[in-house]
Amino acid sequence: MKYLKQFFLIIVISFFGELLHWVIPLPIPASIYGIILLFTALVTGLVPLAAVKETGKFLVEIMPVMFIPAAVGLVDSWPLLRESWLPYLLVTFVTTVAVMGVTGLVTQAVIRAGKEKHHD
Amino acid sequence: MIDDFFSEAVYLGVFISLGSYFLGMYIKKRLKLAIFNPLLLAIVFTIVFLLAARMPYAVYYQGAKYISYLLTPATVCLAIPLYEQIEPLKGNLKAIAAGIFTGVLTSLACVLLLALLFGFDHQEYVTLLPKSITTAIGMGVSEELGGHVAVTVAVIIITGIMGNMLAEPVCRLFRITEPVAKGIAIGSASHAIGTTKAMEMGQLEGAMSSLSIALSGILTVFAAMLFSRFL
Numbered sequence: 001m002k003y004l005k006q007f008f009l010i011i012v013i014s015f016f017g018e019l020l021h022w023v024i025p026l027p028i029p030a031s032i033y034g035i036i037l038l039f040t041a042l043v044t045g046l047v048p049l050a051a052v053k054e055t056g057k058f059l060v061e062i063m064p065v066m067f068i069p070a071a072v073g074l075v076d077s078w079p080l081l082r083e084s085w086l087p088y089l090l091v092t093f094v095t096t097v098a099v100m101g102v103t104g105l106v107t108q109a110v111i112r113a114g115k116e117k118h119h120d
Numbered sequence: 121m122i123d124d125f126f127s128e129a130v131y132l133g134v135f136i137s138l139g140s141y142f143l144g145m146y147i148k149k150r151l152k153l154a155i156f157n158p159l160l161l162a163i164v165f166t167i168v169f170l171l172a173a174r175m176p177y178a179v180y181y182q183g184a185k186y187i188s189y190l191l192t193p194a195t196v197c198l199a200i201p202l203y204e205q206i207e208p209l210k211g212n213l214k215a216i217a218a219g220i221f222t223g224v225l226t227s228l229a230c231v232l233l234l235a236l237l238f239g240f241d242h243q244e245y246v247t248l249l250p251k252s253i254t255t256a257i258g259m260g261v262s263e264e265l266g267g268h269v270a271v272t273v274a275v276i277i278i279t280g281i282m283g284n285m286l287a288e289p290v291c292r293l294f295r296i297t298e299p300v301a302k303g304i305a306i307g308s309a310s311h312a313i314g315t316t317k318a319m320e321m322g323q324l325e326g327a328m329s330s331l332s333i334a335l336s337g338i339l340t341v342f343a344a345m346l347f348s349r350f351l
Contacts, residue, residue: 014193027260027341032334034196042203049203056197059190064159064316066191068137069184070255070277071163075170076177077274087238091248092275095230096282096309097290099252102226103332104296104305107219111212111298 006055013038133183140165157285198330205327212300220332223308224339227252228347235351245351249344251275254311257337265348283310284317303328308336
């Protein structure tokens with residue numbers, strides 16, 4: 001029953017995420033509301049970690065394969081991309097590297113500045 | 121004959137997808153190169169299979185949609201590693217906020233600059249604006265701003281795969297060694313698909329990357345409205 005109960009809880013939270021998405025007029029998906037709900041429930045102790053742990057970890061572990069069907073859908077959107085695929089690919093590449101680099105460096109700089117202050 | 125069977129077989133889509141993923145994992149293990157990313161290989165193999173078998177995407181998706189169905193509950197469960205790493209989260213609030221904020225601005229500014237450079241029109245520009253954030257939020261933003269939603273989805277997925285492949289080399293190149301900084305960088309640049317790579321790197325990296333998906337996604341909803349006026 002342990003796994004079934006855990007799965008049930010996760011589905012309930014996903015459903016409440018859908019409900020919030022339906023009520024709040026913002027383009028924020030059910031899954032994001034769901035993360036906030038589950039995180040809040042865990043922090044407040046409303047849901048103990050043991051009530052979702054194993055099934056949750058299983059779902060997170062198999063998550064990469066869940067992106068395959070949508071990505072394979074690129075074959076169907078190819079006609080839309082054909083004309084300008086090269087500039088789009090360049091924008092994607094440059095932006096991805098820039099965002100990753102800048103974000104990482106800024107986060108790291110603030111962490112290290114905090115650590116140095118600590119040592120003083 | 122065989123086409124009739126294919127269109128009735130519900131497990132075929134999942135079988136092909138998982139089989140391609142394991143083949144990708146095997147190749148990655150054999151040839152240790154970043155370009156041989158299991159997810160990218162799985163996508164390529166599945167596409168090659170569909171083309172070779174002359175199977176329409178709709179037939180494949182009939183079965184494959186059941187793995188996509190689990191995406192929302194799985195994303196919800198990203199709260200679990202995040203909760204387990206609550207101490208480093210509390211200890212680095214300022215750094216995390218600063219990183220995510222600059223990440224969102226960098227993404228939008230980068231798209232703006234390149235759009236000007238390539239001479240994109242307004243629709244092409246807003247189609248690309250939400251490219252770094254998670255698909256479901258990005259679709260909504262693109263729709264709201266008058267972008268081409270199907271293209272936005274394609275670009276978001278490509279961004280994710282690139283982020284997944286580039287995470288390790290980019291962190292090495294920019295000498296990003298703090299696990300918290302790595303996670304925030306990967307999640308901000310390449311949402312959930314990148315996060316699966318952050319999870320492989322470590323619990324802390326994965327948790328921070330999950331946090332970035334939610335925060336940078338929500339922040340982009342508002343920041344993109346502002347940026348959409350610039351072109």
